[in-house]
Amino acid sequence: MKRNTWQRQAVRDALGEKPGFVSAQDLHAALREAGSPIGLATVYRALADLAGDGDADSLQSAEGESLYRACVSPGHHHHLICRSCGTTVEIEADDVEQWAAKTAARHGFTQPRHVVDIFGLCPACSAS
Amino acid sequence: MKRNTWQRQAVRDALGEKPGFVSAQDLHAALREAGSPIGLATVYRALADLAGDGDADSLQSAEGESLYRACVSPGHHHHLICRSCGTTVEIEADDVEQWAAKTAARHGFTQPRHVVDIFGLCPACSAS
DNA sequence: GCCGGTAATGAGAATCGTTGTCAAATACCG
DNA sequence: CGGTATTTGACAACGATTCTCATTACCGGC
Numbered sequence: 001m002k003r004n005t006w007q008r009q010a011v012r013d014a015l016g017e018k019p020g021f022v023s024a025q026d027l028h029a030a031l032r033e034a035g036s037p038i039g040l041a042t043v044y045r046a047l048a049d050l051a052g053d054g055d056a057d058s059l060q061s062a063e064g065e066s067l068y069r070a071c072v073s074p075g076h077h078h079h080l081i082c083r084s085c086g087t088t089v090e091i092e093a094d095d096v097e098q099w100a101a102k103t104a105a106r107h108g109f110t111q112p113r114h115v116v117d118i119f120g121l122c123p124a125c126s127a128s
Numbered sequence: 129m130k131r132n133t134w135q136r137q138a139v140r141d142a143l144g145e146k147p148g149f150v151s152a153q154d155l156h157a158a159l160r161e162a163g164s165p166i167g168l169a170t171v172y173r174a175l176a177d178l179a180g181d182g183d184a185d186s187l188q189s190a191e192g193e194s195l196y197r198a199c200v201s202p203g204h205h206h207h208l209i210c211r212s213c214g215t216t217v218e219i220e221a222d223d224v225e226q227w228a229a230k231t232a233a234r235h236g237f238t239q240p241r242h243v244v245d246i247f248g249l250c251p252a253c254s255a256s
Numbered sequence: 257g258c259c260g261g262t263a264a265t266g267a268g269a270a271t272c273g274t275t276g277t278c279a280a281a282t283a284c285c286g
Numbered sequence: 287c288g289g290t291a292t293t294t295g296a297c298a299a300c301g302a303t304t305c306t307c308a309t310t311a312c313c314g315g316c
Binding site: 001002003005007008037038039040041042045 | 291292293294295296297
């Protein structure tokens with residue numbers, strides 16, 4: 001049984017208002033900023049519930065934080081990372097998305113998540 | 129200037145002996161198990177250096193740990209990994225190889241390496 | 257070989273994000 | 287309304303990683 005508390009709603013709303021990915025900490029900070037006396041643990045729980053119910057996606061940032069985004073907005077992307085200076089460029093990879101899903105399915109795997117990142121030297125670092 | 133200490137070598141060797149991805153903690157545990165009095169901080173530093181020099185790849189596990197693996201041995205391939213029981217299936221991804229190279233080039237990046245792995249639930253674990 | 261500068265080491269503390277605990281608050285059903 | 291199980295929230299606990307800093311030991315030059 002799932003209850004409909006204003007806290008849960010607040011998290012859902014706050015998540016929907018952010019265009020991209022947000023960390024749980026950032027969401028909590030934003031909510032407090034907006035006047036909600038909501039607790040940090042509650043934000044984590046609400047986000048976990050949303051992700052579990054498929055209402056949000058979650059992934060790990062390069063720094064190890066868990067990031068969430070409202071599920072509706074498109075924009076799943078990957079990264080092109082300079083292994084010298086660390087700059088990252090966001091890239092799209094629709095082809096790869098489909099390939100990953102297909103490949104997983106062909107081997108009987110379900111609930112596929114994938115890691116697709118390219119490491120290289122950015123133009124600046126290539127020059128030196 | 130980079131110094132060649134037995135600790136660094138030990139980390140490099142230990143990483144090379146593991147087939148897939150290993151966490152820093154696991155590597156450290158394995159090394160201690162093997163008799164090395166190596167320190168945890170040193171393992172982290174060695175892994176960070178290896179990753180920085182392109183001698184190792186790193187990625188984040190679904191649980192938020194940093195995982196490392198020795199860098200691309202001859203037969204380049206990717207993995208389909210069950211996040212419940214850990215089984216891995218080797219997969220080929222020629223399409224993705226080309227896509228990665230092209231994408232890197234389009235953004236002016238050179239010497240591209242990539243990490244392409246899919247995590248999911250294997251048939252056995254999907255059933256339960 | 258031996259020496260000195262200097263980067264690397266390591267033990268423990270500190271930090272950060274996240275999860276657990278548990279009493280108090282409260283949404284839902286009747 | 288009243289009962290009850292779920293949720294909340296402050297705080298403690300936790301695990302992974304990073305920092306600190308005194309000590310060690312490479313390495314290049316003599």
